[in-house]
Amino acid sequence: MNNNRTAGFWFLALFFVAFVLFLYGPMLVIVVLSFQGPEGGLTFPLRGLSLHWFVKLAEGLGVVDIGAALKRSLGLGAAVMAFTVLFSVLAGLAFRKKLAGGNALFYVVVASLIMPSIIVSLGIGLEFRLLDNGIKWVLEALGFTTTLEEYGTSLGLFTSALGAHLTWTLPFGLLIMFAVFNRFNPAYEEAARDLGATPWQGFRHVVLPLIAPSVVGIGMFGFTLSWDEIARTSQAIGDVNTLPLELQGLTTTVTTPSIYALGTVTTLISLVVMAVAVGLAWGLSRKQKKGHHE
Numbered sequence: 001m002n003n004n005r006t007a008g009f010w011f012l013a014l015f016f017v018a019f020v021l022f023l024y025g026p027m028l029v030i031v032v033l034s035f036q037g038p039e040g041g042l043t044f045p046l047r048g049l050s051l052h053w054f055v056k057l058a059e060g061l062g063v064v065d066i067g068a069a070l071k072r073s074l075g076l077g078a079a080v081m082a083f084t085v086l087f088s089v090l091a092g093l094a095f096r097k098k099l100a101g102g103n104a105l106f107y108v109v110v111a112s113l114i115m116p117s118i119i120v121s122l123g124i125g126l127e128f129r130l131l132d133n134g135i136k137w138v139l140e141a142l143g144f145t146t147t148l149e150e151y152g153t154s155l156g157l158f159t160s161a162l163g164a165h166l167t168w169t170l171p172f173g174l175l176i177m178f179a180v181f182n183r184f185n186p187a188y189e190e191a192a193r194d195l196g197a198t199p200w201q202g203f204r205h206v207v208l209p210l211i212a213p214s215v216v217g218i219g220m221f222g223f224t225l226s227w228d229e230i231a232r233t234s235q236a237i238g239d240v241n242t243l244p245l246e247l248q249g250l251t252t253t254v255t256t257p258s259i260y261a262l263g264t265v266t267t268l269i270s271l272v273v274m275a276v277a278v279g280l281a282w283g284l285s286r287k288q289k290k291g292h293h294e
Contacts, residue, residue: 027267034260042257053261061254064246066262073243074269076157076165077226083162084169084222085215092177093203109174112167117231120167125235128153128160155238164236165226172225173218180214213281220277224270 033040037048060066091109095102112120131154139148154160188210192202208215230244237245243266250259 030260030263031267033257034264036257040257042255042260053257054265056256056258057261057265061250061258061262064250066243066246069241069243069246072157072240073227076161076242077223079158079162080165080169080226081219081222083166084173085219087166087170088173088177088218089211089215091174092181095178096181106174110171113171117168117229118234121164121232121235124160124164124167124232125155128155128236153238155236157237157240157242161233161237161242164232165229168229168232169222169225172221176214176218176221177211180211184210209284212284216277216281216284220274223273227270227273228266 032046033042033044034053035049035051036046036053037050038052040047040053057066095106099105135154136148136151139145139151184207188206189202192206197205228244229242230248233242233245241249247259247262247266250262
């Protein structure tokens with residue numbers, strides 16, 4: 001066997017290395033700089049090695065409540081993950097049969113992928129402001145003056161922001177479920193029905209275990225896409241901020257490695273979620289293969 005590499009191979013290898021460095025280099029730089037000592041700055045060379053800036057981050061960055069923003073992002077990400085999984089699985093099951101207007105519905109769902117994110121955010125924000133005007137008009141017409149005075153806005157974390165994030169995550173979940181069910185063997189369901197299983201029992205004991213690894217993957221996509229989303233959140237969240245929005249604002253005001261420490265924490269959370277999802281998917285796949293062998 002000839003082990004000599006051609007010039008084309010080395011060119012592609014160097015291109016791949018450059019691409020990986022371009023993709024992950026900034027993240028690595030931020031992680032390294034976040035572990036500087038008390039005299040550390042925002043650029044190299046590294047000055048000392050400590051957890052000083054993580055301690056400063058825990059103490060708070062000025063008027064910004066990082067802990068509250070973190071909780072909001074985690075809560076929103078969990079809600080987006082749950083709804084993305086639920087709607088994607090239901091839509092995947094529905095599209096297994098020919099639906100009237102199914103093609104039009106599919107294109108409406110995936111159209112949000114090609115729409116500029118900021119336009120989607122502006123549109124959702126405008127819709128909810130119009131909804132606010134309608135609610136206030138109804139309250140005024142009904143004479144509920146106390147409720148009208150106490151009413152703020154329908155814009156919020158689990159209303160407009162949740163809807164904005166779902167316009168981003170649902171198309172990915174739906175496309176994954178289409179791919180899964182496209183290669184799904186219906187013979188398993190037919191065998192379950194022949195044995196007397198109801199449609200729900202067939203789904204719970206046959207279909208769901210087979211598609212479980214993909215469902216875990218959809219959940220991971222839902223959380224991670226929501227976790228770092230800025231554009232679709234900016235105009236649709238109301239008077240609170242998620243962690244990415246706070247991080248974006250801090251880049252113009254914080255001039256210490258604390259901002260790098262915050263970036264490291266957010267990256268670590270993303271990696272933990274991905275590791276858990278990959279572990280669950282691997283475990284479910286292994287259990288599935290073991291069941292087939294038995």
